Amino acid sequence: MRMSVTDQDLAIAAAGGDGQAFASLLDRHYDRLFAFCFRMTGRREEAEDLTQDICAALPAKLAGFRGDAKVTTWLYRVAMNAAHDRRRKQATYAKASDGWGDWETNRTAANAEAAAQLDWLSEAMRHLSDDLRDTLALVLDDMTHADAAHVLGVSEGTISWRVSEAKKALKALKAKEDVA
Numbered sequence: 001m002r003m004s005v006t007d008q009d010l011a012i013a014a015a016g017g018d019g020q021a022f023a024s025l026l027d028r029h030y031d032r033l034f035a036f037c038f039r040m041t042g043r044r045e046e047a048e049d050l051t052q053d054i055c056a057a058l059p060a061k062l063a064g065f066r067g068d069a070k071v072t073t074w075l076y077r078v079a080m081n082a083a084h085d086r087r088r089k090q091a092t093y094a095k096a097s098d099g100w101g102d103w104e105t106n107r108t109a110a111n112a113e114a115a116a117q118l119d120w121l122s123e124a125m126r127h128l129s130d131d132l133r134d135t136l137a138l139v140l141d142d143m144t145h146a147d148a149a150h151v152l153g154v155s156e157g158t159i160s161w162r163v164s165e166a167k168k169a170l171k172a173l174k175a176k177e178d179v180a
Helices: 007-015 019-041 044-062 071-097 100-125 130-140 145-152 156-179
Strands: none
Touching: 007 019, 007 044, 007 071, 019 044, 019 071, 044 071, 100 130, 100 156, 130 145, 130 156, 145 156
């Protein structure tokens, strides 16, 4: 006469590293565990992920199984804790990511505006004299007036005057465009 192996026996053996006992325990309870996870999450894909996460963590969790509760009760508790952990992580992620969409939208708009201004400036500089355009191109490239003067072979005062004249010309061009 053969005695049937109980869930308790399988859990204790699995906790001791018996792979066959672990497989048998999962075989007995996987469908019930999945159904419970489905009820907890409400989505099949989420339930599948949660069930797999629980199964992957189960060998380590079994080390803490004391046998003072039924295996099914203990397993439901493990599943419930895992579902709660997953919900907390999702809520934390959602809270952390809240506002990133707005930030990205604002960043994209700012970049587009900066690009439009740069395009306008590049086009407008074509209307300047060669001396003013060359001077402005150097200064806009973060070159000091002294360095620009050295490159162009003029005095630093001439660079300052050219920058001032270029600004006046660009301001007049912008005002003319705004009226049109």
